[in-house]
Amino acid sequence: MIVAQQIMPLFDWDWIGRNLDTIWARTVEHLALTGVALAVGMVISILLAALALWKPKTYAPITSVTGLLYTIPSLAVFALVAPFVGIGNTTEKFITAEMALIAYTLLILIRNIVTGIRNVPPGVREAAVGMGYRDADRLRRIEFPLALPVIMAGVRIATVTVVGLVTVTSLLGLGGLGFFILDGLRRSIIFPTEIIVGVVLSVVLAAALDLSLLVLGRAMTPWTRRGSI
Amino acid sequence: MAEDSMIRLVDVTKAFPGSANPAVDKLSLGVGHGEFVTLVGPSGCGKTTTLKMINRIIEPTSGSIIIDGRDALASPAHELRRSIGYVIQQIGLFPHRTIAQNIATVPMLLGWEQSRIDDRVDELVETVGLEAEMLTRYPAELSGGQQQRVGVARALAADPPILLMDEPFGAVDPIVRKHLQQEFHDLQERLGKTVVFVTHDVDEAIFLGSRMAVLNVGGILEQYDRPETILANPANRFVESFLGGERGLKRLGLLPVTEAELKWGPFVDISTSPAGGRQTLEEHGVDWLGLLDGDRLLGWVDGSLLGAGPLADLEPRPFLVTLSSESSLRTALDAVVTGHARVAVVVDDGVYRGMLDLDLIAGEVTE
Numbered sequence: 285m286i287v288a289q290q291i292m293p294l295f296d297w298d299w300i301g302r303n304l305d306t307i308w309a310r311t312v313e314h315l316a317l318t319g320v321a322l323a324v325g326m327v328i329s330i331l332l333a334a335l336a337l338w339k340p341k342t343y344a345p346i347t348s349v350t351g352l353l354y355t356i357p358s359l360a361v362f363a364l365v366a367p368f369v370g371i372g373n374t375t376e377k378f379i380t381a382e383m384a385l386i387a388y389t390l391l392i393l394i395r396n397i398v399t400g401i402r403n404v405p406p407g408v409r410e411a412a413v414g415m416g417y418r419d420a421d422r423l424r425r426i427e428f429p430l431a432l433p434v435i436m437a438g439v440r441i442a443t444v445t446v447v448g449l450v451t452v453t454s455l456l457g458l459g460g461l462g463f464f465i466l467d468g469l470r471r472s473i474i475f476p477t478e479i480i481v482g483v484v485l486s487v488v489l490a491a492a493l494d495l496s497l498l499v500l501g502r503a504m505t506p507w508t509r510r511g512s513i
Numbered sequence: 514m515a516e517d518s519m520i521r522l523v524d525v526t527k528a529f530p531g532s533a534n535p536a537v538d539k540l541s542l543g544v545g546h547g548e549f550v551t552l553v554g555p556s557g558c559g560k561t562t563t564l565k566m567i568n569r570i571i572e573p574t575s576g577s578i579i580i581d582g583r584d585a586l587a588s589p590a591h592e593l594r595r596s597i598g599y600v601i602q603q604i605g606l607f608p609h610r611t612i613a614q615n616i617a618t619v620p621m622l623l624g625w626e627q628s629r630i631d632d633r634v635d636e637l638v639e640t641v642g643l644e645a646e647m648l649t650r651y652p653a654e655l656s657g658g659q660q661q662r663v664g665v666a667r668a669l670a671a672d673p674p675i676l677l678m679d680e681p682f683g684a685v686d687p688i689v690r691k692h693l694q695q696e697f698h699d700l701q702e703r704l705g706k707t708v709v710f711v712t713h714d715v716d717e718a719i720f721l722g723s724r725m726a727v728l729n730v731g732g733i734l735e736q737y738d739r740p741e742t743i744l745a746n747p748a749n750r751f752v753e754s755f756l757g758g759e760r761g762l763k764r765l766g767l768l769p770v771t772e773a774e775l776k777w778g779p780f781v782d783i784s785t786s787p788a789g790g791r792q793t794l795e796e797h798g799v800d801w802l803g804l805l806d807g808d809r810l811l812g813w814v815d816g817s818l819l820g821a822g823p824l825a826d827l828e829p830r831p832f833l834v835t836l837s838s839e840s841s842l843r844t845a846l847d848a849v850v851t852g853h854a855r856v857a858v859v860v861d862d863g864v865y866r867g868m869l870d871l872d873l874i875a876g877e878v879t880e
Contacts, residue, residue, distance in 0.1 A: 407603025413570060414599035414677075415618050415667070416591045429609045507609045507651040 296477040311485060313459040317450045318493070321382055322443060325389030332390070333397035337423075343398060350391040358384060358452045371456055381453040388449060389442040396438025400431025433508055436501035440494050447490040451482070461486045518543035518579070519675060519707040520567060525576035527562050527732070536562045537732030539576070546674075549701055549708045551722035553715060555755070559732030560711045564677055567709060568597045581674065595619055598668030598676040598706070602683040604660050606652035612663055613648040619671040637666040640704075642696060658689040665697065669704070678710045682717070694720060715756055719744070719763055727752050741767045761878040766843040770836055770859055773845075773877050775867025778856060780805055783825045790819050801854055803865075804829045810865040813854065835860045842877055845869045 300307065332350075336343035356364070361384035369383065370376040404427045412426045428435075454462030464482030468475045502509070522542045528535040537559040544550045552560040565571040567578060569590040578585040585593055606615050613634050614621075620630045638645055641662040652660055661681060668676055682690045682697075698721055701708055712718050718725045719740040726737045729751055736748040744764040747753040756763070779793050780803035790802050800816040804824060812829030819827075834848040835858045848857035849871050857874075859866040 405603065405605070407601060407605035408607060409605075410570065410601060410603070411599070411605025411664075412607070414568060414594055414601070414605075416593075416595035416622055418591050426607055426609075430607075505609070507653065510651045510654050 294476055295480060299477045300481065307464075307481065307485070310459055310461050310463050311489065314447070314450050314461045314486070314489060317381065317385065317453060317458065317460055318443065318446050321385035321446050321450075322389060322439070324382065325386045325393055325442065325446075326439070328386065329390055329393035329397060333394050333401070334423075336394065336398050337401060346394060347391065350387075350394060353387040354391040356387075358388070358449050359455070361387060362453075362456065374458070377456045377458050381450075381456055381458055385446050385449055385453070388445055392438050392442045392445070393435075396434050397431065400434030400438075401427045403434065404430045429505075432505050433501065436497060436504070440497045440501075443493050443497060444490045447486060447493060451486050461489070517546065519546045519548070519581055520544040520709065521579040522563070522566075523577045523579070525563070525566060525578060526574050527559070527566060527571060528574045534731055535574070537566070537573075540732050540734060542726060542734060542737065544707060544709060547705045547707055549710065549721060549723045551710045551712060551718035551725045552728060553712055553718035553725055553755075554728035554735075555730065556713065557730045558728040559730075560713075560728050561679055563728070563732060564679055564709055564711045567675075568594050568599060568677055595622055595671065596673050596675070598673045600661075600664050600668045600676065600678045600681040602680040604652075604657075604664045604681075604684070606660055606663055606667070608652050611649055611651060612643075612655070615652065615663055616648075616666045616670055618667055619673075623671055633670060637669060640669065640700065641666045657685045658693060661685060661693060665700075669706075674707055676706050676708045678708065680712055681710075683712070683714075690717075697721070716763070719767065727755060762843055762846075765846060765874070765878060766841050768842045768877060769838065770840050770842055770845050770857070770869060771838050773842065773869055773873050775859060775869060776873060778868040778870075779803055780810075780865060780868075781824070782806070783811065783823075785824055787819050787821055787824065790824055791816075794819070799854070803858070803868075805865055808864050810835075810858070810860050810863065832858050834858075837861050838866060842869075842874055846871075846874050849874065 332346050336346050353361075362380060365380045365383050369380045371380055401423070408426065408430065409422070412422045417426065450460050451462035451465065454460050454466050461482045464478045464485075468478030468482065520543070522540055524539045524541055525537060526535050526539055527537045536557075540559075540563060542563075552563060554560050562571055566573045567580070567585070569585065573586070580593070580597075607618070610618075616634050616637055617630045620633060625633075634648065635645070638648065643659065643662050643666065647655065647659065647663075652663070655663065661684075664681065668678075682693045685693065694717060701721075710718075710721060712721075722740055724738060725740050725743060727735045727743065727748075729735050736743055736752045741764055743752065744756060744760050744767070747756060747760075753760075779797040779799050779801065781790055781793050782805050785793075794800065794802055794816045801813050802816055802819065802824075803813050804811040804827070810832075812831045814824075814827045814829050832852070832854075834852055836845055836848060838859060838861050840859070845857040845859075849855055849869065855870060857869045859868060
């Protein structure tokens with residue numbers, strides 16, 4: 285009996301079959317944590333990018349601060365945020381986790397939005413001004429759509445980064461696919477199946493989201509694939 | 514300039530921050546209704562700055578700009594711009610919009626109904642010589658020349674009375690450019706728009722402008738007049754050197770052959786007697802005789818072939834080059850120096866009008 289307990293199979297397909305519900309629930313949690321971080325990150329980034337485009341002098345400080353945030357290790361961010369927000373209940377844990385995740389999206393998103401819009405050909409911008417577009421309309425209807433390929437490239441990088449980081453938020457007890465990795469490690473005898481499921485699913489999730497965004501981006505920019513003479 | 518100018522610049526100055534001398538210094542210039550004014554000059558003469566002040570892409574430092582009797586600086590810039598067509602060298606079509614959407618830009622901004630926009634787009638495609646199947650394509654799928662036609666159609670979309678053009682044909686290859694210039698010249702005559710056209714190409718300015726403004730560095734207006742007048746009487750050394758060589762030839766290029774008093778020359782009706790034919794040869798001191806049937810030109814015959822038989826029995830040879838009344842004196846000169854008979858024959862739809870020789874053309878150059 286002792287022998288039976290110590291020899292764990294490398295991969296236990298039955299465990300997957302028994303835990304499909306949990307696996308699904310953790311995947312949904314993972315997606316939700318990722319989605320909220322990206323959505324809020326995008327809103328903040330659009331506002332800060334707009335500020336940087338409107339007042340170019342603000343761009344350097346904005347990238348310095350968000351760049352600094354990007355370099356702090358994820359665990360350290362939790363440690364920094366937790367004392368202020370707390371990790372007493374699920375809401376507090378959620379906010380703490382999201383603040384860290386959002387912080388990681390900002391640099392990539394802001395930089396790609398600003399670069400994308402600055403790279404709009406000067407002739408196109410001048411024509412838009414000359415036709416009588418107001419500043420805000422020109423940004424929304426001409427410059428933003430033309431910057432989309434660069435912006436979507438940023439969104440894809442940010443998404444893949446966040447999917448990876450969400451795995452770490454399971455340390456706060458927020459679920460997600462990181463739960464399986466932690467749980468597999470915490471057992472008295474390491475349970476590889478659970479760890480592999482956590483790792484593989486986060487990688488698959490990141491790849492799937494990346495591919496979806498690639499397809500979405502191409503669908504939004506049909507003109508980029510029409511031949512040039 | 515007269516009060517009824519379409520565009521009037523009064524003491525307009527533009528000083529860019531950080532540069533010692535103003536780009537344009539107290540420039541006053543009037544453009545009449547339906548006039549085609551070319552602004553020409555070396556780089557740094559402020560021609561583009563001047564153009565861009567008219568639609569306020571660049572705001573003047575001082576002075577006033579009156580458009581159709583109203584102060585251009587008084588109303589919001591975006592409203593002014595929607596009433597002025599604008600074409601630039603980079604063309605600046607919106608890459609993410611189809612050709613139809615590009616052309617519809619200003620009508621869309623003005624809130625036209627979709628059906629009216631569609632009708633207008635169809636009309637414009639014809640006006641600028643594009644094909645309807647291009648409407649669903651994106652700009653990147655068109656050649657440079659086609660793109661610039663779309664650029665012109667887009668500028669004309671809301672039927673603005675004024676067109677501003679900043680070296681619009683500068684980026685296309687020389688053959689296409691020549692073609693676009695001719696097309697646009699004809700288009701402007703049909704539509705009667707008031708056009709201000711910036712170029713650094715003197716020949717383009719001469720060919721297109723009903724008047725040309727020659728600017729010197731710092732936005733100094735050196736001369737402002739009809740191209741043929743400027744070519745005949747440059748105001749000063751600067752204008753003279755800017756016009757470059759072959760001023761006489763360039764001027765001939767602007768004048769139609771009808772400007773000269775055409776000679777009849779050694780042309781006779783085929784019913785003339787051989788003796789009468791020989792007499793004409795002697796009078797003109799030539800060795801060839803032009804033959805007419807009534808007022809129709811048949812061709813010419815060698816004088817030595819004139820025998821005793823009637824002229825109608827001779828086989829006339831065609832003139833290799835004939836001109837029409839609309840041809841320029843420059844083309845006539847070319848016909849004179851290349852043709853065997855040293856004359857240029859003017860024929861409209863087969864009807865003989867007269868001829869020019871070197872003396873006659875030279876008289877027009879020195880006039």
